[in-house]
């Protein structure tokens with residue numbers, strides 16, 4: 027289980043130059059505004075859950091992943107992993123948690139560049155204390171699942187960024203950690219590699235019961251993989267199952283968008299009082315009607331449409347991305363002043 031309790035991180039403000047009198051005066055005298063990364067973040071992740079941390083650029087996602095690995099020390103609050111403080115008791119969780127930072131960043135320097143993929147994986151398995159026979163089994167399975175069999179004898183250095191990312195993910199199938207933290211694991215990857223990585227994430231969750239925290243900007247990814255998600259921007263904004271958040275959003279907006287194609291003219295007056303908004307345009311000889319309606323007005327719309335020659339009706343579905351954009355547009359945290367001074 028993972029528990030974030032009032033987790034807060036303020037980075038120190040940058041020092042321009044101690045040789046410049048004004049900067050020196052600022053440094054010694056005036057209180058300086060610190061850079062907020064996380065503010066009183068509270069949430070809990072259950073064992074075996076895939077939990078999405080979703081926030082815009084600068085929201086604090088990587089800072090969170092670094093605190094989980096004791097690479098950054100929180101200003102206040104705690105992050106507990108399996109009951110242990112991720113920073114103060116890091117030695118107790120070290121072998122049980124594994125983190126992959128996206129974009130080809132081998133932050134822990136695990137891979138040897140001029141050594142083959144297979145030998146690299148064998149070496150790391152040995153470091154983690156996995157018995158030889160079991161390690162071979164897991165390596166073969168991981169290479170197979172990630173379509174990397176033909177790359178096993180290549181130097182790690184010679185792989186493309188996407189392949190390196192796959193090799194990194196292969197490690198999670200070999201090590202089988204209790205907790206896996208993925209910081210934008212599919213950033214820069216093509217759709218095929220992305221899907222392969224998604225399959226591995228689902229496999230880890232279903233087959234091995236791995237607790238997974240996933241940060242991503244790809245809302246489709248979050249919708250496809252996460253049991254629950256947390257929207258945040260330094261501070262928590264909303265939390266829930268993707269489906270529930272979408273339903274709540276629909277109820278809140280109480281709106282549905284229909285795209286209707288008809289032949290002939292459209293009298294917008296016909297929709298007065300039953301549609302919230304209406305856009306009409308002509309394309310390829312057809313008239314397109316974009317109708318935003320209250321959900322309980324569906325019956326009235328259909329009765330008006332009986333007077334038209336309807337060719338097609340599409341119900342535009344709400345996605346997690348719609349919810350995210352809507353919620354984040356109201357969030358003022360990034361621009362608001364935060365009163366943490368040094």
Ligand SMILES: Nc1ncnc2c1ncn2[C@@H]1O[C@H](COP(=O)(O)OP(=O)(O)OP(=O)(O)O)[C@@H](O)[C@H]1O
Nearest residue numbers: 037061062063081082083084085086087088089090
């Ligand atoms: N080492 C650092 N020193 C000072 N400020 C930092 C440092 N690392 C991050 N920050 C600041 O902390 C805030 C959160 O950054 P972080 O990298 O955690 O965000 P993120 O959600 O991972 O963003 P992105 O989606 O762009 O990767 C940002 O305002 C960033 O500028």
Ligand SMILES: [Mg+2]
Nearest residue numbers: 087088089209
């Ligand atoms: Mg980041």
